[in-house]
Amino acid sequence: MPDALALIANAAGKLTREGLRATGRGATALPGLVALTLDPNFIRALSAELEHGVACVSGTNGKTTTARMLADISRTAGWEPIHNRSGSNLDRGVAAALLAQTTWYAEPRGNFGLFEIDEASLPSAIGRLQPRVVVVTNLFRDQMDRYFELDALAKKIGDALAGLPADTTLVLNADDPLVANLALRRDAKTIFFGVDDPDVGGVVPQAISDATRCPRCKTPLVYTRVVLAHVGEWSCPSCGLKRPPRDVAATKVMLGPDGSEIALAGTVGSIFDSVRVPIPGLYNAYNALAALAAARALDLGLAEAIRALANFRPAFGRLETIDYKGRTLRLVLVKNPAGFNAAIGALLETGRTPRLVAALSDRDADGRDVSWIWDADFEALAPSVEHAVITGLRGRDLALRFKYAGLAKERVEVVDDWSAAIDRATTLAPEGAEVVVLATYTAMQALRAVLARTGATVPFWED
Amino acid sequence: MDLRVAHLYPDLMNIYGDRGNVIALSQRAKWRGIQVEVRPYSVGEWVDPEWPDVWFFGGGQDQGQDIVGADLAGKNGSALRKSVEGGAAIFSVCGGYQLLGHEYVPEIGPSITGVGILDVTTRAGKKRFVGNLLADSPDGQLIGFENHSGRTYLGSSAKPLGTVIAGNGNNGEDKTEGAVQGKVIGCYLHGSCLPKNPWLADRLLGWALGRRLKDVKLEPLDDGDELAARVQASEVARTRT
Numbered sequence: 001m002p003d004a005l006a007l008i009a010n011a012a013g014k015l016t017r018e019g020l021r022a023t024g025r026g027a028t029a030l031p032g033l034v035a036l037t038l039d040p041n042f043i044r045a046l047s048a049e050l051e052h053g054v055a056c057v058s059g060t061n062g063k064t065t066t067a068r069m070l071a072d073i074s075r076t077a078g079w080e081p082i083h084n085r086s087g088s089n090l091d092r093g094v095a096a097a098l099l100a101q102t103t104w105y106a107e108p109r110g111n112f113g114l115f116e117i118d119e120a121s122l123p124s125a126i127g128r129l130q131p132r133v134v135v136v137t138n139l140f141r142d143q144m145d146r147y148f149e150l151d152a153l154a155k156k157i158g159d160a161l162a163g164l165p166a167d168t169t170l171v172l173n174a175d176d177p178l179v180a181n182l183a184l185r186r187d188a189k190t191i192f193f194g195v196d197d198p199d200v201g202g203v204v205p206q207a208i209s210d211a212t213r214c215p216r217c218k219t220p221l222v223y224t225r226v227v228l229a230h231v232g233e234w235s236c237p238s239c240g241l242k243r244p245p246r247d248v249a250a251t252k253v254m255l256g257p258d259g260s261e262i263a264l265a266g267t268v269g270s271i272f273d274s275v276r277v278p279i280p281g282l283y284n285a286y287n288a289l290a291a292l293a294a295a296r297a298l299d300l301g302l303a304e305a306i307r308a309l310a311n312f313r314p315a316f317g318r319l320e321t322i323d324y325k326g327r328t329l330r331l332v333l334v335k336n337p338a339g340f341n342a343a344i345g346a347l348l349e350t351g352r353t354p355r356l357v358a359a360l361s362d363r364d365a366d367g368r369d370v371s372w373i374w375d376a377d378f379e380a381l382a383p384s385v386e387h388a389v390i391t392g393l394r395g396r397d398l399a400l401r402f403k404y405a406g407l408a409k410e411r412v413e414v415v416d417d418w419s420a421a422i423d424r425a426t427t428l429a430p431e432g433a434e435v436v437v438l439a440t441y442t443a444m445q446a447l448r449a450v451l452a453r454t455g456a457t458v459p460f461w462e463d
Numbered sequence: 464m465d466l467r468v469a470h471l472y473p474d475l476m477n478i479y480g481d482r483g484n485v486i487a488l489s490q491r492a493k494w495r496g497i498q499v500e501v502r503p504y505s506v507g508e509w510v511d512p513e514w515p516d517v518w519f520f521g522g523g524q525d526q527g528q529d530i531v532g533a534d535l536a537g538k539n540g541s542a543l544r545k546s547v548e549g550g551a552a553i554f555s556v557c558g559g560y561q562l563l564g565h566e567y568v569p570e571i572g573p574s575i576t577g578v579g580i581l582d583v584t585t586r587a588g589k590k591r592f593v594g595n596l597l598a599d600s601p602d603g604q605l606i607g608f609e610n611h612s613g614r615t616y617l618g619s620s621a622k623p624l625g626t627v628i629a630g631n632g633n634n635g636e637d638k639t640e641g642a643v644q645g646k647v648i649g650c651y652l653h654g655s656c657l658p659k660n661p662w663l664a665d666r667l668l669g670w671a672l673g674r675r676l677k678d679v680k681l682e683p684l685d686d687g688d689e690l691a692a693r694v695q696a697s698e699v700a701r702t703r704t
Contacts, residue, residue, distance in 0.1 A: 141478060149478070149524040212474045218526065220474075337480075362699065368594070369608040374483030374655040393699070396692035400658050403688050404483070404490050414691075 002045045002106040009039035010046075010106035013099040028088035032095030043091065043128045046098045046106060047113045052079055054113035054129045055294060058122045058157075059137030059179070061339045062287040063089065065279075066137055067116040069291035069312055074112055076308040077300045082110035089118040091125065119153065123160035133297045134161065135171040137290050139178040140229060140338035141375070142367070154178045154215065164188070169297040171290065174244050175231045181215040183244070193286075193293040194246040196265070197253050200282065201225055201232075216241045227282070228345070229338050248293040253285050257350040260285045264292070276310040281346030283339075324456045325426050328434045329357075333444050335367065337375035340438075344381045347436060353384050354436045357425045358402075359392035359418075359443035366440040370394045378405035387428055390414045391421035392443045419450045465498040466671060469515035471559065472523070472531050473503045479610060481521030481556050483655025487664050488517065488554075488671075495682050497672070506534045512542035517552040517671035520559030522611075522653065528558045532575050535562060540578045547580055552646035552670040556656060560642070560649030561585040561613050581649050582618035583642050588635075595700035596652060598625030598632060598640040603662040605640065606696045607652025615651075617642055624650050629700045646670040659696060661689045 002010070013035030020027040035042045047054050052074075057067040064087040071081045084097035094115050101109045117125045119139070126134060136157070141150055158181070161170065166188050173179045174194035183190040212230065214221055219238035226232040235242035252263035259278040262285055277288040288309055295305040314320045322329045332347075334340040347354055362368050382405040390399045390412060399414050415421040425435050439447055470485050489499045502514065523531065535543065547553060555563050564583035568574040589612070596609040605625045614634035617623060623633070624641025632640030632651060641650030648667070650656065657664040665681055672679040 151524050151526045213526065213530075218530065369479070369610065369653065371480030371483070371608055371653045371655060374480035374486065374658075375477075394695060396688070396695040397659070400688050400692045401483075404486050404658055406490075 002049070005039045006042055006045040007106050009035040009042045010099065010102055011104060012038055013042075013095065014102070014104065017096070017099055026086070027096065027100070028084075028086045029090070029092045029096055031099045032092035032097075035095050035099060036091060041128075043095055043098065044130075046102065046108060047129050049108050050082070050111055050113045052112035052298070053132035054115065055133040055135065055298060056115050056117045056122070056126060056129060056131045057135040057137070057290075057294070058117045058119050059135070059173075060119060060140040060142045060336065061342070062137040062283060062290065063087070063116045065284060065287045065314065066135060066290045066294070067114055069288060069309060070135075070294050071114050072308040072312055073291060073295045073300060073305040074114065074298070076304045079112045080110040081112045081114040082108060083114040084116055087116060089116045090121055091128075094125065094129070119157065123156050126160055126164060130165075131168060133169050133171060133294055134164070135290055135294045136173065136179045136182060137287065138173050138176045138231060138338070140336055141372070142336035142338075150178070151215075154182070158182050171293045171297050173231070173286070173290065174246050175227060175233070177215055177221060177230060177234050177241075177243075180244055181241070184216070184241070189297075190244075191247045191293045191297050192244050193248040193289040194243070194250075195227060195253060195282075195286065195289070196246060196249045196251050198225065200227055200250075200253050214239060214241055228342055248289055248296060250285060250289055253282065255282060255285075255346075255349055256280065262288065275306050278310065278312055279314045280350070281342060282349075283342040283346070322451060322456055324422070324451060324454070326431045327426050327429050328432075329422075329426075329437055329451070330434055331437045331439070331444065331448070333441065334376075334438050335440055337372050337377075340373075340376035341380075343438065344377065348380065348384060352434075352436075353386045355386045355425060355429050355433065356388040357421055357435060357437045357439070357447070358388055358390050358398055359421070359437070359439035359447060360390075360395055360398040361393040361440050361443040361446075363393070363442045365442050370397050373398060373401045376401075378402060378407075381405070382407040385411060387425075388412050389421050389425040389428075391416060391418060392440070418446045422447060422450055464496075464672065464676065465500070466492045466668070467514055467516045468499060468501045468671075469504050469518045470501055471518055471520040472505050472527070472534075474505055475527035475531055476521045476523035476559055478524060479522050479557070479608075479653040480655050481519075481653060484521070484554060484556070484657040484664075485519050487655065487657035487661075488519070488668060491661070491664050491684065492668060494684055504539075506530060509539055509542055512539070512546055513549065515546060515551055516674045517554065517667055518543070518546070520553060520555040520563065522557030522559060528562065531558075532562060532567075532577075535578050536576060543578055544580060547645070547647060550646070550674040552667055552674070553580065553648065554657070554667050555647075555649045556653060557611055557651055560651065561615065563647065563649055564615065565618075567613065580647055581642050581644050582620035583615050583649065584618070585613040585615045588612050588614045592631040592635060592651075594630055595696065595703070596630030596632060596640065597628045597697055597700040598630075599628055600625035602666070603660070604628075604693070604697065605650070605652060605656075605660050605663065606693050606700060607650075607654035607656050607659070609651040610653060611651055615642070615649075620644055624648060654696070659689060659693045661686045
């Protein structure tokens, strides 16, 4: 039973939540902030009550999708996850998710905590949550104005993980040297996942790389296969550090326009059924592998896990599609070079010549520094673009990026107003055609709000 | 006519989107019918250090800067100095700017010796300067995004590139941003810098082409998109930083 302070914090947070919901707002953070202000131990007090413990999902890209996949898997096993599914992933988002699923007596209405955690907050969050399982999907440069340098971030996360009790299981991407190296610092159970298919390597040339040097001895790494940026089959010629053996490995990945089919092998020698991932893109195949590896760490059945994945529906702006005025809008959230390159890789794999709405903003949640667009491989995208309508608070920077990537002037149009931008792109596209919406976080929220007003979709906190 | 661009340590000094500067130099030359070749120069023996007309040197992570600093302390640093004496231009940003100075003085430990091409010295600061940076100069405005904890101070041979209007610039104290010395420029402008500051890109192009040619005249380009991006970014710098 939580103590009196937690009860008060719970009640105050829940009242805030009711108030916000009554006025039609999202309540994905503020109620949590209220509860944490009253009781800084609120998260610890409530999460300690959960029967199946807590799993944290972190990393630069794929957190939201991986956590949602794991939520579906745990539900198939009969668990009731308490989950910050809207992707509000700072402390206040975790607290708000708990508040949404507690009684007025601060008793959780669920038995498993599943929290997507912002990678910069991971060190403090795992101290509070004492998770059974920590998943790290990948580490790329992202929002440099907030996270600063990647090496320093990786070190902080490594230090925090090293302090966890020995019965915590790490679930790590073997193909990402920065992530795999997190395991080598502690003597604990680790489940590695990765892609072993020799045919997997993107059509996008790898213009940026965050970890060309060995995370242990700083010697340049050697790659026999590059999947994306610094992710691939890597080894250090000097100290011998290399991609660890995969416990959950994709031996074959068949990519298609509506999803992929993955053949799995485990080091225990068992060959599993193939896995259907109903959202496209190699990076979503990675997310599925991360979720399956996490399921294994939680001792959940793989057969059920595979069934749950086959019925998966994407989250806010993660390749979801929306019907609008007889056209299909495909929403793609982009926020850093690696995510952008992965997303356009998925677009170009299928031979599309996309019609785009591209939106760049620079609020805190987008990253205030828009420099990252110059690291993203617009040169690979530009030759295929049929037409691009550009919008967002920093749309002019984005238009300039397209210009320098060689997109012809007559194929680009800047429309500042959100609603007008969507309408312009839809008008230009023939009936039945697809319009791909590439947008940063708050730009995607703004565009979705426009669509919601026309009844085309629901606000993201309700899905 | 052809342009030779050297990208210094592209594998190590490549954060904050600084490669946009190489893209800007290349495209603005190509749009004028000038052939462009870009070559990487990284750690180890440099092939043909006399080849480049212009060097680009971007910012990096601490780990990268340590390795690069050590590399420049040897033969490659001398080669870079010789290249500048021979008339090549350099455009440097953030970590690259700091490494071209005399030294970097960390909070603890011995100072790191720089190449000494720019008469500037950098000291570690406690608070990191992160935000939009707007500066004025007699030749045009400069807009970008700064993200550094080093404080850079100019000696008498280096002139400031601009005067800070919004943001911190070199050190947050004397309102200066960047440094110019001969054909060498250093600054704290990410963004990337040159696409949104086309006058600076063209100045560098003129200097670079002038190394092997006399009387270089650059045809004007339609910079409408560049200026629109600059206006939007400047507005953000003035109102939200």
